[in-house]
Amino acid sequence: MKETLIHQAYEIAKERYAELGIDTEKVLEQLQNFHLSMHCWQADDVKGFEVQAGSLDGGIAVTGNFPGAARNIDELRADILKAKSLIPGNHRLNLHEIYGDFQGKVVDRDEVTVDHFKSWIEWGKENKTPLDFNSTSFSHPKSGSLSLSNPDEGIRKFWVEHSKRCREIADAMGKAQNDPCIMNTWVHDGCKDVSVNHYLYRETLKKSLDEIFAEKKDWMKDCIEGKIFGMGLESFTVGSQDFYTAYAAKNNMMMTIDTGHYHPTESPADKVSALLQFIPELMLHVSRPVRWDSDHVTIMDDTTQELFAEIVRAGALEKVHYGLDFFDGSINRIGAYVIGSRSAQKCMTKALLEPRGIISGHELAGDTFEVLQLIEEGKTMPWNAVYDEFCVRNNVPVGNDIIGAIKEYEKTVLANR
């Protein structure tokens, strides 16, 4: 009964969009090829599996203690698969180095090898889930407030070694999955208060990055992520947007746009058409800052809708990698994954359904009222009927039906942790 209604709604939507020259079948195909890179760290509040793990630092924080966080690698894998089963399409998994399979052994960050990710590589293959990767500068005795930009040569070298090893791991992942692994480099480096050595820190970070990226790798792609500030590091960020934009442009590298990393009125969407003139590809960390970089679950907010619309308008679908980056410990974590991922897909559905050709024609002819009208109307066109159809075709619950499935998992699995 419900499916029949969904198909009927879809057929109507199909006709409505056809009037605007949009082929919804083509959009469904594009959605099928739209792969998110789900971050592993929502499942356990960014703890990871290091035996020697300390508490989370590096200017980021998780609030809330909803029961049932993943406590080990098996629980985390089960949670990811559960979430994936409720998200239409096929998606990647983005790992941090601290999520290695360390088998109960102390493995320091400058000792990590591909061996610690062998079981992940197999898991990825078995579950048709290509892997992406991140080096981890935070939550370590040597993290301090400066890692790759530390004037102390011993500490700097330690983090350079860590980063180089991470690139080797990413390269091995990419090769094994026959699909390049995207490795993000984000370091928390900054200052809590006024300081006079900004030039020195940035010069040092540049030197470290040059050393880290010196060797070309065939099966991984590097991206670099800046930010505006970290908690406890409010006065200065070494890896600022300017710093990384210049570095990426100079070295023809990919950049990461984390939607939580800008001034509140600064538009991440506006960066797409600017950056892509000079750098080859973008990685996204789709998040939701509430008043600060609070990493709330992604929803269909204006920021995300505009970001995805700009990507489609720029014809850059294939130049972007769609990572998520939120960590909310106050709600059911599987629910967080599913809402965040499905909301990102809805933003993409809506973006793909925009009648760009018609709007662009009006804009170039100077018909400003028509442009405004068509964009405004797009907000309430029946795009959701297309997304519901996408869910049905992928055999996953539609709309609020995800609630039952998530509650069931909460009762039978999470509650026993």
Ligand code: RNT
């Ligand atoms: C922090 C960055 C970074 C982290 C993850 C855990 O502000 O956004 O991407 O969230 O690496």
Ligand code: ZN
């Ligand atoms: Zn991020």
